[in-house]
Amino acid sequence: MLSEAERRCAERQVRLTPQRRRVLEVIADRHGAIGAYEIIARLGEGRSRPAPISVYRALDFLMAQGLVHRLASLNAFIACSGPDRAHGAQFLICRGCGVIGELNDASVEAAIGRAAAAAGFAVAAPLVEVTGLCRSCRTSDAPA
Amino acid sequence: MLSEAERRCAERQVRLTPQRRRVLEVIADRHGAIGAYEIIARLGEGRSRPAPISVYRALDFLMAQGLVHRLASLNAFIACSGPDRAHGAQFLICRGCGVIGELNDASVEAAIGRAAAAAGFAVAAPLVEVTGLCRSCRTSDAPA
DNA sequence: GCCCCACCTGTTACACTATAACATAGCGAA
DNA sequence: TTCGCTATGTTATAGTGTAACAGGTGGGGC
Structure with missing residues (x-):
């Protein structure tokens, strides 16, 4: 799943930076929906906790690449199960x-x-x- | 529209109280989506501004009766155009x-x-x- | 009439979600 | 090197929604 994401970003000439990758990992680890602030908390477990805006920026990127979806009715995010084919x-x-x-x-x-x-x-x-x-x-x- | 709402509430033996009715009026006045805090501001124009929770409670009631819908992707509310027939x-x-x-x-x-x-x-x-x-x-x- | 119960509303405080504005850092190309 | 673009950091704040508890109202049964 992560390697698929890397392949896809390389193909599109966009950068899956370490920070963006960590956010994607946290979302994918959870097999389900996860809130933005829980992502922040998870990222802050070992190292210093990132500011909300940093995580939201990573989320914007991942959504633009179709790797993550936002669940509007839950205010939560989820990894896309089949990122290869385009879909609503x-x-x-x-x-x-x-x-x-x-x-x-x-x-x-x-x-x-x-x-x-x-x-x-x-x-x-x-x-x-x-x-x-x-x-x-x-x-x-x-x-x- | 308001009379239709009254009819419906009477039919179901639920109370369209003055406060709930005012919230519905504000939403219906706007022909479109309106945020919860804008409803609060509008209600507070003449009299004293209600607490957010009061308006949210009225919104919960109106949604339960199918008179108002919530637009999850906008965090906003809208009056139901055809409240008579049940629908998603x-x-x-x-x-x-x-x-x-x-x-x-x-x-x-x-x-x-x-x-x-x-x-x-x-x-x-x-x-x-x-x-x-x-x-x-x-x-x-x-x-x- | 009176009490009781169920529902509605008020008050205060707070939690959760998201963005603005500006500064800094890295990286590649001319 | 210098420029320009992208990504990230920092600080503060805006926007959305609930929790917890107190008070008020109205109707039905006694």
């Missing part, structure tokens, strides 16, 4: 266990494109965040 | 002029439902926020 951001957020699934369904994006076009709207960044229950939380909650 | 939240956000369009397209919701079901996920609250350019901003930007 579609997420399934389980309100039971908090697990995040990346959806990236072409038919959803197509339906959004059609509906938007019918309104004369040119889509730039479609954002889909679906709250609900994942398979395992659903079965355990079922008898309610 | 789907918005078109123009990054040119800032105008917000409510989409509420059944095929988008259906596509999300299908894709989520394929992942074993039970949808509770689908959120769609599409950034792009509205018809008029698109034509004026075109020659670029």
